[in-house]
Amino acid sequence: MSNKLKDVKTFCIGRHSIALPESFVSSDGLTAVFIPVRAQSDDEEIEIQMSLVRSGISRSDFQNLINARKAEIVSEARERTGILRESRKIGGISHLFRIQIIDTSFLTEVHSLIGDSYYIAQSTSYQNKFPESEKKLQYFLDNIKPSKNGSDQSGFCLGEIDVYGQSEREYAKYSFSSSDFPGIFLGVEYDTYVPDPEESLLQRLNGPSSLLRAFAANNKVLRKGELNISSMQAEEWLSWIILGDGNAKYKKYGFALETMRRNPSIGQPQIHVELDAKNPLTDNLPPTNLSEAEIISLWDSTTRSIRSRMSAR
Known part of the structure; x- marks a missing residue:
């Protein structure tokens, strides 16, 4: 793993915090x-x-x-x-x-x-x-x-x-980027009282109405499933898709996580995190300086770092 991924700093998001590499x-x-x-x-x-x-x-x-x-x-x-x-x-x-x-x-x-x-x-x-x-x-x-x-x-x-x-x-909607890792963007949407959507994240991305299914996209699911984030149940989806035509094709990583809770409150907000990363497949586009394994590692360390700021009270 790149040393630039190991040293992190904390950002506040709503009543929670999230840790990202120092250059972000x-x-x-x-x-x-x-x-x-x-x-x-x-x-x-x-x-x-x-x-x-x-x-x-x-x-x-x-x-x-x-x-x-x-x-x-x-x-x-x-x-x-x-x-x-x-x-x-x-x-x-x-x-x-x-x-x-x-x-x-x-x-x-x-x-x-x-x-x-x-x-x-x-x-x-x-x-x-x-x-x-x-x-x-x-x-x-x-x-x-x-x-x-x-x-x-x-x-x-x-x-x-x-x-x-x-x-x-x-x-609130937050976005983060780093000059050390061009092409990688992380966004967070934080909504305290909004009810959970009728379809969960995995249902939207993998269900009958999924655009990936509708257009038979050239994509690969790297990981999907449920997890616990800051005492809240959540779902995540990690995949890549091939975009572009001919010599202009490139691989785009798209990761998403969303909390699920029955009773929205200041301690149980909806947190939706997305990471987008471009990994060009041709020499005529700027190369990505993180491997697939490093992008996944960045995602894991970031999403698992989410903590309630109120616990410090």
Whole structure:
């Protein structure tokens, strides 16, 4: 095994963690969706979209990006749509934009610099209810704290921040890559309260409706079965498929894992992990520097490393 695979570091995903080789980084573009718990059953539901735009940002860089975003909104506005109605600083290093989408519908964006990471939180309101929507958005933002490795790890982790407070939905999508291992990409989807799908992972990939079966793909299943991940039952599927034609053929590895649980909760989330790796079969494409055995080893060490962060409490 490559020595570069042996030394690992830990990344947080939701209320869990995952270990990857040290050269891997969390790709920009992390996205999340939250629906905060409503105080009353008849309260307006608010969906908050959160994204990590970029890390390694200075205050001056952040201000330049805010100015650029304002100019972009103004330039794209039309007579009745996309009109900038509010632009102001809020809190410490945050900036609010309220954009009139059309008539009584508004999009509120809050851009924040937390540490050296640039985040955007968005919510949409209708029937001129942006004051209520922005109040809930501000309450949500007030429950965000810089992520840390201390005793309290009960927050929902998004890169450099933890989101606290109760939500009816918590979803995030993470992606990881490494310049040391080109062509290998690992993605994680984390959904706390979503029910399990009607068909399990293996049923979807190996059942009657499988695309692999429908198109009689040139593929090989390396491994499939059930396992236990962080006290949750899970299924995994490891295979490769030959893609392309003639001299442009190449082998593409596709691995997937998905947890299964009867009672979704903060301790029993749906975690879906995928690894894609290209292993070209011809000399006119960049070679993969990991063998099949090493790709499987990377998968095993990564997926088996998933742990609950709350166990540290």
